[in-house]
Amino acid sequence: MAPALEIIKEFEGLELEAYVDAVGVVTIGWGTTRYENGCPVQMGDTISAARAEELLVGSILREYAPGVFDSLPMARTMQPHQQAALISFTYNVGVEALKESTLRKRLVAGEGAEAVIRQELPRWCFGDAGERLAGLVRRRAAEVDLFSAG
Numbered sequence: 001m002a003p004a005l006e007i008i009k010e011f012e013g014l015e016l017e018a019y020v021d022a023v024g025v026v027t028i029g030w031g032t033t034r035y036e037n038g039c040p041v042q043m044g045d046t047i048s049a050a051r052a053e054e055l056l057v058g059s060i061l062r063e064y065a066p067g068v069f070d071s072l073p074m075a076r077t078m079q080p081h082q083q084a085a086l087i088s089f090t091y092n093v094g095v096e097a098l099k100e101s102t103l104r105k106r107l108v109a110g111e112g113a114e115a116v117i118r119q120e121l122p123r124w125c126f127g128d129a130g131e132r133l134a135g136l137v138r139r140r141a142a143e144v145d146l147f148s149a150g
Contacts, residue, residue, distance in 0.1 A: 003084035004060060007146060008091050011139040014052055018045040022135065023128050030056040031091065060087060067095030071104055078113070085117070085147035092139065093124055117147045 012031035018041050021027045028041045029052030035041070036058060047055070068075050068086045075086055090098045098104055103120035107113060121144050125136035 001057075001060060001065070001084075001087075003081050003146065004065075004087040004091075005056065007084060007088045007142060008056065008060075011088075011092075011135065011142070014049065016047055016049065016052065018043050022133055028052070028055075032056065032059065036062075060091065063095060064091045067098060071095070071099050072107055074107060074113070081149075082113070082147050085143040088139075088146070089121060089124070089143050092136075114148055118144055121147075 009030055014030055015028060018026050018028045020043075021031075025033050026041045026043055027033050028045055029047055032052070032055045033041055035055070064087050065083075068083065068090050072086065075083055078086075093101075101120070102123075103116060106116045106120065121140045122137070125132055125140050127133050127136075
């Protein structure tokens with residue numbers, strides 16, 4: 001799980017006070033938008049660095065890694081760095097988006113994973129208003145690199 005934590009932390013950054021992210025979602029810690037009980041993060045919320053770590057690790061173990069492995073059964077046999085890239089992507093876009101994605105459809109159909117990742121991940125770099133977000137462009141490129149090279 002260490003490679004997934006590293007790339008997520010690199011791109012999410014640590015914020016101990018709630019803020020509104022680039023796509024308008026109230027966020028805290030290492031990109032947390034909901035607490036374990038399902039309640040959304042609210043403006044005015046604060047947390048410690050230790051709590052931020054706990055929320056990140058917990059959400060990966062509880063939601064994002066299982067979401068990747070349930071949606072993409074072939075990911076169970078991928079290398080750890082490839083799994084990490086998929087977990088980072090899913091942490092950013094959500095499990096439901098992964099389930100409905102062309103990326104998933106192509107991988108489940110048996111297309112070559114490296115080619116699919118290289119072609120599909122860069123498509124996920126737009127904000128809600130359709131604008132290309134530089135931070136997401138960098139993140140997708142890093143996820144593609146991690147998937148391909150480790």
